[in-house]
Amino acid sequence: MVDFSFSEEQKLFQKSLREWCQKELPLEKIREMDSKGEISRGIIKGMTDMNLLLMTVPQEHGGAEVDWITACIAAEELGYADLSIAVPVLFLVETSWGFVMDKYCTEQVREEIIRKAIKGDAFIGIASTESGGGSDVAAIKSTGRKEGNSWILNGEKTYISGTEEAKKMGGGYFLLVRTAPPIPEASHKGITAFYLPINADGVEIGKRLEDMGRMAISTGSIAMDNVKIPDSYRIGEEGRGFYLTMEGFDNARLLIGATCLGASQRALEIGMEYIKERKAFGSPIGKFEGIQFDLADLWAELEALRSLVYRTAWMNEEKYRNKRFTPHEVSKYISAIKLKVPPFAFKVFEHVMLWLGAWGYTKECPLEMGLRGIMSYYIGAEGAVNIQRIIIARELLGREYIPYK
Ligand SMILES: Cc1cc2nc3c(=O)[nH]c(=O)nc-3n(C[C@H](O)[C@H](O)[C@H](O)COP(=O)(O)OP(=O)(O)OC[C@H]3O[C@@H](n4cnc5c(N)ncnc54)[C@H](O)[C@@H]3O)c2cc1C
Missing domain, CATH: 1.10.540.10 (Acyl-CoA dehydrogenase/oxidase, N-terminal domain)
Structure with missing residues (x-):
């Protein structure tokens, strides 16, 4: 059972x-x-x-x-x-x-x-994306050069969450740099992960970016000019950084799915309260099928996605605790979450805002904050939607079907 x-x-x-x-x-x-x-x-x-x-x-x-x-x-x-x-x-x-x-x-x-x-x-944040692009992690240009028992880091990362928080609170980043030239057909090799302390000499935090949402947490850029760090700041083996990053992405994408469930649930509750009260043409608008069928569809989809998220959370736990599933197997499901839940949450906010009429468009109503915030996950924070499709198709068809190989 x-x-x-x-x-x-x-x-x-x-x-x-x-x-x-x-x-x-x-x-x-x-x-x-x-x-x-x-x-x-x-x-x-x-x-x-x-x-x-x-x-x-x-x-x-x-x-x-x-x-x-x-x-x-x-x-x-x-x-x-x-x-x-x-x-x-x-x-x-x-x-x-x-x-x-x-x-x-x-x-x-x-x-x-x-x-x-x-x-x-x-x-603690993640510094992977560069101005040249985020999806193709293996194409990063920032470098790490070994010098004795130290590493010299150079390059620039951008669209990085939490740069102002790191400045204020201290700490730093799980940083990804290239430490060996790319091997043809395996450009993801030769990438190493490091702990980059935000206050290291040669680190400069760029101006805060003006995002459209999730305004209470910053995004910015990090420039590294001959930053010298000890080898003890290396995270994992040399050349294994890409794999570690995929592991981090998986965990982040799973939690993004759960976050979007919570936000969607709240938006639906706000919407339900409103449609029971708001009257048009002599009835609460919740009596109109045009509204209640939309609610039923959204609720059904939310419950289906909730099952996917928690089942995958269980798989992730089994992967770590009992080695019951392979990381790739779990990634397939996690990518399904990242592919489906943020756009669904965006749809919930959009639809509920329509039920709310003009009030939904004001800042007195909390839903516009959600629409702006959810968009960050939909657009690509912790991985763009098409990248999730590539991962799922890779797991379904086999690695020989990866489009860029
Ligand atoms: C609010 C926010 C916070 C972020 N925080 C961080 C952070 O803390 N640390 C960090 O490292 N990065 C962060 N990012 C960057 C994020 O990881 C990248 O946005 C993401 O990886 C996508 O990269 P990109 O924006 O450069 O888009 P690109 O990689 O340039 O992609 C652009 C478009 O092309 C599509 N595409 C790319 N390749 C293919 C393909 N092979 N087939 C079909 N379509 C394709 C993508 O799906 C996307 O729609 C953040 C982004 C946002 C929006």
Whole structure:
């Protein structure tokens, strides 16, 4: 038999997080953070108290060591609360990239960033994308050159989440650079991952980009001019950075799916409340089939995607804990999530805004924040939609069908 219910511990966690969010992240506060362009320090501290930061990291490294289903519950609750999607971004970027960094880094890096980030005293992000493009990770141009027991880093990363937060909180990035020339037919080899401290000599943070959404968390660029770091900042083996990055992307994409479920659920609830009250032509508009059929379709799709997200979270957990599924097998499902859930969430916001009429177009209504925030995941943060299609087709047809090989 299959049991789809959460464990007692997971239910308890969900309840206490919902209560914390109701108290600490009411929609007025979300609006305030969206206008101010920053997540308040108190929220980050509160997230620490709730053991949310890097929550899947093993206890012996200072984390809460929760399973990936619990991490998805957290992402869903934060998405439900913060419709602007900024707090969920902070949560999921740190959880997914902090997990991978912790798994492969040295004890020194753990001391310098992982343990601090768990306490909310440092930020961890991912620095992969460059101005030349983000989808083709193997084409990055930034370099790392070995010099004795150190590495000299050069290049520029852009569209990087959390640059202002890293400046304020300290910490740094899971950085990807090329350390060996590309091998023909295997350009993803020769890429290595490092911990890049934000305050290292030669690191310059560029001007904050003016995004359209998730305003309370920044995006910016990072320039590296002969940045010297010790070999102990290398994450994983030389030349394995591409694979580690794919692992981080998978975890991030899973949490993005859960976040989008939460935001969609909230948008539907806001919509349902409205269509029961709002009258037109003598009836609540929720009585009109044109509206209620739309609601039914969205709800059905939401539940189908929720099943996909949590089943995949279970697979991810089994992959790590019991080696039951191969990473590629899990990636196929995770890419299905990244392909389907953010566009679905965008559709929910769009449709519910239509039910709300003119009110939906104002900033008195929280839905426009969601539409702007969700778009970041739809457009490409942690991977564009066509890249998910390539991954799924690769797993279905075989590697010989990868279009660019
Ligand atoms: C809000 C936000 C925050 C971000 N934060 C970070 C961050 O913290 N760290 C980081 O490293 N990056 C970050 N990114 C960058 C993100 O990873 C990239 O946007 C993403 O990888 C896509 O890269 P690109 O934008 O350069 O688009 P491109 O790679 O140039 O792709 C453009 C379009 O072409 C399509 N395409 C590309 N290749 C193919 C193909 N083979 N077949 C068919 N279609 C194709 C894509 O689907 C896309 O629609 C962020 C992006 C956003 C929007």
